[in-house]
Amino acid sequence: MDAPQDRRFPLSAGILFGLGLGGFFDGIVLHQILQWHHMVSSWYPIDSMANLELNTLWDGIFHSTTYVFVVLGLFILWRAAHRGHLFWSSKLLAGSLLIGWGLFNTVEGLIDHEILGVHHVNEPMPRDQWIYWDLGFLLWGAAMLAVGWLLVRAGRAEQAARILA
Structure with a gap:
């Protein structure tokens, strides 16, 4: 019989998936589709081919990192899925x-x-409005953290009840 700690949901897998999905959303939607910013576009504005190439390189490095998060999350989830019960x-x-x-x-x-x-977050907007978009991004992140924490607490309580049953 598996020990109770071996039967727990692997939170680290979900967190890594969330990191990766958050990065993919940012990179795909904000960098590529809306083109509001690129990885280093405040330091190197997209006003020359050289700056576009540099930003595209750093966007690719960023996407590669988020990809690694998803692969690590999948690996952890896969290992956990092979446990009994x-x-x-x-x-x-x-x-x-x-x-x-x-x-x-x-x-x-x-x-x-x-x-x-x-x-x-939104560099095409007037510079004096950037802070509002940046703060909205931070508040969105804080809200996800809070809701996520509440869901994890509720899920752990359910899990503990099922393990004891």
Whole structure:
């Protein structure tokens, strides 16, 4: 019989998936589709071919990193799925995904937007409005962290009840 800790949902897998999905959303929607910013577009504005090439390179490095997060999450989830009698929880999966995505938004928003200033959420807007978009991005991340944490708490309670049953 498996020990109770071996039957728990792997939160780290969901967090890594959330980090990766948050990065993919940012890169695909904000960088490519809407073209609001690129990875280092505040430092190197898209006003020359050389700057576009540099930003595209850093966007690719960024996407590669988010891809690694998803692969690591998949590896952890795959390993856990091979355990006997694993208790799956939709709340734990959704909560850990939201925690990962919220961590991505919060950390990336604080470091890249506010501390380093390598880019801002919506650079086509007038410069004096960038802070509002950046703050919205941070609030969105904080909201995902809070909802994710609540879902993980609820999922852990359900999981504990199922393990004891």
